[in-house]
Amino acid sequence: MNALGRFRDASPVFAADPSSESLARLEPVLPPSVPRFFSGFEALRAVKADAVIISTPPVYHEELALAALEAGCRCLLIEKPVTCTLAAARRLHIKSRELKASCKVGSNLRHFAEVQGLLNLIREGRLGRISHGSLQIGHDGSSLPSWGTDPLYSGGGTLLDNGVHVLDLARLIGLIPNSFEIEAAVEWLANGVDRHAVWTLEGSAGRYRFESSWRREDRTYLDIHLEGDAGKVRLLVNPGNSGLTYQGTEHSFQTRYVTPVDSWLGDTLHFLQQAVAGKPPEASLEDGMAAVALVEQIYLSAQEGRRMEGRLSL
Numbered sequence: 070m071n072a073l074g075r076f077r078d079a080s081p082v083f084a085a086d087p088s089s090e091s092l093a094r095l096e097p098v099l100p101p102s103v104p105r106f107f108s109g110f111e112a113l114r115a116v117k118a119d120a121v122i123i124s125t126p127p128v129y130h131e132e133l134a135l136a137a138l139e140a141g142c143r144c145l146l147i148e149k150p151v152t153c154t155l156a157a158a159r160r161l162h163i164k165s166r167e168l169k170a171s172c173k174v175g176s177n178l179r180h181f182a183e184v185q186g187l188l189n190l191i192r193e194g195r196l197g198r199i200s201h202g203s204l205q206i207g208h209d210g211s212s213l214p215s216w217g218t219d220p221l222y223s224g225g226g227t228l229l230d231n232g233v234h235v236l237d238l239a240r241l242i243g244l245i246p247n248s249f250e251i252e253a254a255v256e257w258l259a260n261g262v263d264r265h266a267v268w269t270l271e272g273s274a275g276r277y278r279f280e281s282s283w284r285r286e287d288r289t290y291l292d293i294h295l296e297g298d299a300g301k302v303r304l305l306v307n308p309g310n311s312g313l314t315y316q317g318t319e320h321s322f323q324t325r326y327v328t329p330v331d332s333w334l335g336d337t338l339h340f341l342q343q344a345v346a347g348k349p350p351e352a353s354l355e356d357g358m359a360a361v362a363l364v365e366q367i368y369l370s371a372q373e374g375r376r377m378e379g380r381l382s383l
Contacts, residue, residue, distance in 0.1 A: 070098045072337035078345045079120065085112040109133050113140040120144035120344045122337070124175070126214075126222035127229060131157040138168050144344040146337065148175040150233050151357030153224030155365055158358040159383070165354060173340050173350035174357030178234045178291070179241070180335035182326045186313045187293065187304050191242060195317055197299025199244065200275040204235040205292045207282030210264070218262050226263035228255075228367060232281030233360040237352065238293075239270075239277065240359055246272040251379040255371035256284075268367050270379070358383045 073081055084099055085106040086092050092105050099105075106112035109125070113136050121137040123130055123145065131152045134145055145165075151174045152158040165172050178184055190196060207227070216222035223229065239245050249272030256265040264283045269276065291306035300317035312325040336352075343350040359381060366379045 070095065071331070072334050072341060074098060075334075076338060076341045079341050082118050083112045083116045085109040110136050113137055113142070118142050120146070120341070122146045122340075124148045126216050127153050127224045128222055131161055134161050134172070135164055138164055138170055143168065143170040144340075145170065145172045146175065146340040146350075147172060147354075147357070149237075149357065150174075150224070150229045150361055150364070151354060152361060153229065155358065155362045155383075158354070158361050162354055162358060162383075171344065171349055172354035172357075173343070174237075174352045174354060174360075175336060176234075176237055176352035176356070177332035177336040178238060179352060180330060180332040180339075181291075181306065182330045183291070183304050183306055183311055183313060184238065186324060186326075187295075187302060188241070190302055190313070190315060191295075195300050195315065196295060196297035196302060199242070199295050199297040201277065202244075202275075202293070202295035203278040203280070204239055204294075205280040205282075206231045206235045206290065207265075207280065207285035208290060209285055210283040213283070218258060218260070218264075220260060220262050223262065225364070226258070227281045227283045228263055228266050228364045229361075230281075230283070232266060232279075232364060232367075233357075235279055235281065235291075235293075236360045236363045237356060239279070240356065242295075244274050244277055245270065245363070245381060246274050247381050248272060249379050249381075250376055251366055251370050252376040253367045253370040255368065263368075266367060266371070268370065355383060 073079060081099060081103050083104050083106060084095055085108060087107050121142045123133050127150055130147050134147055137145055249270050251268060251270050253268035255263045258264050266281045268279050289307040293304040295302050300315060303314045305311060314323045315321055340350055362383060370377050
């Protein structure tokens with residue numbers, strides 16, 4: 070709603086949520102003339118929309134996305150993970166290509182100022198050829214929604230919740246080749262939901278260690294170390310201490326980011342701008358599929374307890 074309020078070329082035509090409390094929170098920003106529904110499926114049958122944003126528990130993503138496509142919507146923003154399984158993502162991909170629809174996956178981390186700064190360093194060649202590093206993401210679990218640890222709604226745990234973020238960034242940077250070796254260890258809750266995962270991925274682009282967690286004891290949300298033959302960088306996102314530290318062969322610098330960027334606003338505005346312009350979005354359905362495919366291979370390596378060959382085939 071914040072993004073729609075700032076974007077003149079789009080306006081809301083419905084809001085849907087099974088919770089009356091959630092709909093009530095929209096009252097200050099949603100015009101009274103905009104119909105409210107307690108079912109997204111009912112809304113899609115009743116109101117024509119050019120674009121639909123699906124920000125529900127992950128188990129509903131595929132069914133709602135397919136319903137939106139069948140209702141004639143050709144621009145979708147689907148929160149991450151795009152689906153809970155690669156098989157579901159493939160079904161959605163087939164349908165979207167058949168209907169020539171554009172699907173964007175929620176990727177607000179791409180709009181972090183720290184991440185943009187890191188990408189600029191890499192594009193400028195400041196790191197040279199990157200060969201190794203680590204990417205960690207996590208929180209203490211207190212920010213999870215009420216359904217976050219219920220597999221009937223979440224479809225999984227930390228890997229589908231925040232692990233997909235670092236996998237998306239790693240692919241964006243170019244750290245994950247088409248074939249690689251992977252070794253993983255996963256800590257599970259009693260209901261079979263993963264709460265902590267560590268994995269290494271090694272291939273032609275180098276060797277990288279990843280961590281995704283719901284039990285971080287410090288306040289660090291995102292911590293990325295990358296090292297190349299021309300320099301190294303550390304990206305850190307935590308309250309009061311976010312920024313980039315770069316050390317190069319010729320000079321070094323440190324950049325701090327005091328004011329957090331509204332990354333969800335940036336992500337949604339990008340979706341709206343590309344939809345109106347008829348252009349494909351960043352963080353495409355294929356990007357979302359790749360992240361889910363990698364998650365499934367992390368699960369498999371952990372369950373089999375061995376280092377195994379992996380492949381990024383969608």
